[in-house]
Amino acid sequence: MSTYGYFDDNAREYVITRPDTPLPWLNYLGQDEFFGLCTQTAGGYSFWKDAKLRRITRYRYNNNPMDNDGRFLYVKQGRSVWNPGWKPTRARLDAFECRHGLGYSRITGRKDGIEVEQLMFVPPQENLEIWKVSVRNKSRRVQKLSLFSFVEFCSFEALNDMTNYQRTYSIGEVEIEDGAIYHKTEYRERRNHYALFACTRKVDGYDTSRDAFVGVHHGLHDPQAVLAGKCTNSRAYGWNPCGAHQINLTLKPGQEETFAFILAYVDQGDLPKFDAPFVMNKAKGREILKKYSDLAAVDAAFATVKARWAGLLSTYQASSVPNAHLSRMVNTWNQVQCMATFNLSRSASGYETGIGRGMGYRDSNQDILGFVHLLPDRARQRILDIASTQLSDGTCYHQYQPLTKKGNADIGGDFNDDPLWLVLSTCAYIRETGDTTILDAPCGYADKPGSTDSLLHHIETSIAYTLNNRGPHGLPLIGHADWNDCLNLNCFSKEPNESFQTSGDVEGSKAESVMIAGLFLYAARDLVGLYKSMGRDADAARVQGYYDDMLKTVEEQAWDGAWYTRAFDAAGNPVGSKVCEEGKVFIESQAWCVLGGAGRDNGRAKKALQAVEKYLYRRDLGCALQYPPYSTYHLELGEVSSYPPGYKENAGVFSHNNTWIHIGWTMQGDGERALEYYLSICPSAKKDHDVYRSEPYVYAQMTASQFSPTPGEAKNSWLTGTGAWSFVVASQSILGVQPDFAGLRIDPCVPKKWKGFTVTRKFRGVTYTIEVKNLRGRSKGVKSLLVDGVRIEGNLIPLPTDGRTAVRVEATLGA
Ligand code: GLC
Ligand code: GLC
16 A cells, blocks of 8 residues: 555555545546546546537646646535545545546545545446535534535637637526526537536525636635635626536434436437527436436446446456556556547547647557457447548548547648558457458548548558658658657757647658568568458468568668667668667667567567667666667757657657567567566556656556656656557467457466466457466466367467357466
8 A cells, every 4th residue: 555545456446545646646437428537636627529629627737736627526514615525625634535446436535524425427328427426424413514516617619718718708608497507608609519517406506607606816725605605696698607506414413415416418419409599498408317316327327337347347357367466457457548548549638638639540540459359349430430531642640630530730640650550450450350341341531532442442551651652771761750759850940839740841851760660560460460361362472572571671771780770860870779879779669670570580689679678678667768868959850859868758768668678578488577577667566656656557658767857757647558558468468368360369478487377358259268377387388278178289269160158278388
């Protein structure tokens, strides 16, 4: 147990025991279309589908105090005013607990004999969140108190809402019906939706004007109406609409009152918009309130949230895993993070404001790798959505807006790694499901309206794009950047007010990326496997030819003597080479060359990993991105040299690319290093939370490295490709249960002292119980495979042909 909390593994919850965590510790509510961000102090906001275009409540990022907007409850008890979640008043509590669970957060605070519990969740398939609130008198005397709720509405378009006050101060509109607050800003003209905030219990007052409830010269820590113990029943007209309710309670000793608040997003659909001039049709809202005024319905909705997660996680569960950190991550938290990254890409977190970045092309493709086993149908749709934003020459919009599914050029295109990730996501989908019909699905190109080219067409276009866009060494051209957004070899920016990613001319440039070459090898090998599994041998042979050719180029052009060069800049000079003064060794080229199969037969793969160990790795931190960091700005390298040393892409520990090194060690059969490296970045294994600061249950994008003054301090948690890739590392590379085109392949790579473990895996309609035994102290190599008692050659479990839906497997490592 740390200073701030502990894992309750049986309940699948992280329990936070004091509210003043080193940074806000976040959870996500919802997984369909309605989402909420919720911190341990009930901070956060909600939106429908798109955090930019359908923001329901407001949130001020980078506020001070940090994380000071949310789903607040105030208790006014005599003269004292407090929040069960501690903020915004920060009044001292007698007890505090926040349980972040799977799709819900439960905050309980107690003061002066009154306990308030606030359970927040989003019922599956519904566009609303519920706060189930219980108020308990834990004292021996009768207690009188008032409870207030509070949210601040956003006028739906979040960027406009926080920048354009000359307009937004004059558009706010609400209606109130029996204390239910209907936020209907812009509804009279073009919007056909509204937000609803209501209590299932009769209220003793309400406010909808922020100025009335909070006061212009007050703050959320001392709202005027709460101090006065009385709401003013205000009706917002312009300015800042909010939702607040007052509930007066008199509780006998031991008495408890339970009710619920509902915050809903309602789309009117085809219903008539108005009942009368200025009176909106509230039928849908009333229906929602009626349904949940029955607390049994609230409890049933919560039960479905829990059941749904239990069902999702049952696809993959490992038991008796000898390492507790790996066990809880792979079984629970890593999968939860994969759900969040799949749903939100990099758009809305504690660090991503929901207005800046939509769904990333490369990011969303990678997110599929850790998500596809959970909900393959949604992965399928996502792959097709992503492919539809590709252009017919193979290039891609770097991101797209989830609401419109249209690519946007906000941060440009011509990131030349983008097209290839589609091959990985598609192959992962087919490995999981066996559904090759996705390849024929029509998903035209963004620049050819009405086109219906197949997904396979996109895949071949992607492969061809890399092949046809190569530089003087025969390596792929980098464009604006590759996976490393900050390696801007064509940018040459001298202007502080231009973007590293969009400025500079990529046309006719010579700058090349070894990382893309490695990624190409990986993608081509994937595609060869796919074609072979479909009996398309000629295509397999053709793509194998591309592979062989690129491999030869990599080995001839990119080996620097002791590791793989990272890139060649626009002038043809090597980047990430011993001849460089700074940035001699980079992680990504080692990782991707090894993953793509380079260096396998000539010992270079091992040397590349050893270079990572020597120059980049620290057991307590993970691997820095390069060595040495750039101490000055390099015009020819771009943003990578803009960060202070030890942060982000300038030699920070970027968790995402660490995971590829973990896979690399398993390819070498080094189970000790694979686990040790895995634990080096594993949030659950971080001991000092005052140093690490971020959530202990999910990965952060970046940890400050040994080259910074604050080694070990994590940042940008939740939305990172580390989510998906770590799940791949733990479930497929270490524990070794690998979906393959023709069945499940069993190929663990574990520390020699591990005696074994069991994985339950649902795969294409069959539940496999796979017991891995390691009695001879090996790391890798399945020597015997028993499938329902029958010995099988090799390590691939064939798909049952006799309709069996449960299969027992025993895999023994070693000779
Ligand atoms: C961020 C981006 C990702 C990129 C990485 C490295 O995580 O979301 O697309 O690959 O940074 O620059
Ligand atoms: C990635 C990087 C970040 C960079 C950004 C540019 O997210 O992590 O450092 O600023 O890309 O879009």
